[in-house]
Amino acid sequence: MTEQAVSMKIAIINGPNLNLIGTRETEIYGDQSLDQYLAKLGEDFPDAELIIQQSNIEGILIDWIQEAGKNCQGIIINPGGYTHTSVAIGDALASIQIPVIEVHISNIFARESFRQHSYVSSCCKGVISGLGLDGYRLALMHLLNA
Numbered sequence: 001m002t003e004q005a006v007s008m009k010i011a012i013i014n015g016p017n018l019n020l021i022g023t024r025e026t027e028i029y030g031d032q033s034l035d036q037y038l039a040k041l042g043e044d045f046p047d048a049e050l051i052i053q054q055s056n057i058e059g060i061l062i063d064w065i066q067e068a069g070k071n072c073q074g075i076i077i078n079p080g081g082y083t084h085t086s087v088a089i090g091d092a093l094a095s096i097q098i099p100v101i102e103v104h105i106s107n108i109f110a111r112e113s114f115r116q117h118s119y120v121s122s123c124c125k126g127v128i129s130g131l132g133l134d135g136y137r138l139a140l141m142h143l144l145n146a
Contacts, residue, residue, distance in 0.1 A: 007049045010143055011068035012038060012136065014054040015061055015080030015089075021105065021133075028106050030132055037133045041140065048144060058082055062092045069096030074143035076136060078103045083118045093123035099146060101139035104129040 014034065017024060022033030034054070042050045051072065053064050061082065068075050075093075077100060082089050093100055100123065107130025108115045121127050126142065128135040 007047055008074065008144060009049045009051065009072045010074045010076060010140060011051045011053065011064065011072045012076045013061060013064050013068070014052075014078050015058075015082045016056040018078060018080050019054050019056075030105070032133060034133065038136065041137055044137075045140060045144065048140060050140075058086055058088060062088055065089070065092040065096065069098055072098060074098055074146075075100040076103055076139040076143070077101070077120065077124075078105070078136075079120055083108070083120055084114055085119070087119050090119040090123055093120055099125040099143060101125060101142060102127045102129075103135040103139050105132055105135065106130060 018034055021029050022031055022036070038050070038052050042048070051068070055061055061079065065075065065077070075098060077093070079086065079089055083104070102118065102120055102124040108118070109129060118127070128138055131138065
């Protein structure tokens, strides 16, 4: 009898303006689109079922967090600008029981002072900041091996 690998369902939730990665401020975020990178990530990790979502709307992100909390084994979240403003996203993350990794493409701690505070970090198992798009791969590797 052949044993099949168990697939983990991981939600990758991206906040505002991350749909513009690849064309927006390429000196900070690079010139590869997030969609292209995450599609390749899914190919590289066939044992993971990736649920990839992006919205510019805070309430939609909260709905996805709550849904992932019921149906996934982990979340990778890049809340974008909501990192620094959304108590509600932090509250949504605090209300779920699955591990969450916060990812930022740029090093938010080396940028403007208002970007150096996160309302979501305290609700996350870990934070990856400043490693470019590779932060998503590192977060996924951690969740799959946890």
